[in-house]
Amino acid sequence: MKRGLSMNDLKSKKHETFEFTGALHEAFGNPETTGVWLVWGNSGGGKTSFMLQLCMELAKHGRVVYNSLEEGTRKTLKDSIEKLGLEAPKSRFIFVREDQEEFEKRLSKNRAPKIAVIDSFQYMGMSFEQYAAFRDRHSNKLLIFTSHADGKKPYGRPAKKVLYDADLKIWVEGYKAYSNGRYIGENGGEFTIWQEGHEQYYGRNHEQNLLDNED
Template sequence: MAKRAYSVSDILNKKYKVIPFEGEWGAAFSQPESNGSWFIWANSGNGKTTFVLKLCKELSKHERILYNSLEEGSAKTMQNAFLNAGLASVKRRLILVQESIEELCERLDRPKSQNVIVLDSFQYTGLSFERYRELVRRYPKKLFIIISQADGKQPSGRTAKRVMYDASLKIWVEGYRAFSKGRYIGPLGYFTIWERGAKEYHGM
């Protein structure tokens, strides 16, 4: 059976569920769709983890979040990062796990599972590009936020690069700023993670 074709009117009249970012978040990333995949990458020491957790705090206003910490688990470093990002107020709106993709899917198959899933980091998931696509298609109403290590200014590894190109919102973190490189760019185009550090790094 042929798939449905959409007219221009169909597209223009279609209603989308979005993340209603406002303020500095909207200025950086506009109002992206609340499903599919986002991709965040950076080299170490640029504020990536702090940014991701601040993003989680903002998203927790609208959705419940599952943070799959494959790289650090529940280590002291994650506790420190949670404190620095002010996540104490989020409480049960965010839960942290350290699970394989198979275990993760079992959790997501449960009724009322979280709608936002953070995978940190992609290099620890063992996912091929095809399995990544299957995961996103299996849960079409959920949002996957994929964190990646970097090699220079590119995601580390060929598969990670393919995932980055596939994602609707691509965010590159450098010098304590998170820059929108994807299909959603607000009027400013970046989010400042740490003001003083960003000014020192970027010379502004």
């Protein structure tokens, strides 16, 4: 049986973290470089735009593979990249579209990327038990899952369980990302993805609320 850790052991333990800068640091601080993050939201709320911006920052710290199961390499993904004006070295940020078996082979290679994005949890088709086994097999990496939403919660029972397991939980709505636990930066955990889109979204919602109240 292994010896338990004392409080001093825990205090002296070193954790490797991402040294985020700018708005991402203000929202999420410096999260650990391994573990599980979950990003969820409804369609049209800015989830893809947020993921691309996040991956650009992560690519400064290590190689990123983005498994785009939903959009693949369709024009919509290209349009999002061009709208945001994003550029990254080819070797630091790559896109693939692979099922779990193929993706596992990629992640198991000696020089595999240390940061893996799965877009989305639903399209990968995992049960929670399959997710937990996948997580444990790649515990030396950062695994980021996106998820559809059911109201303001991840869609489906397995994804809801992942929410409770994840280290960083990010809800996206109206072109704004909100940290829901464990890593919250100086500004309270809010990151504006696209200011104009955010203002338009809440302007529309305010107008709709006024109309609803008139009824």
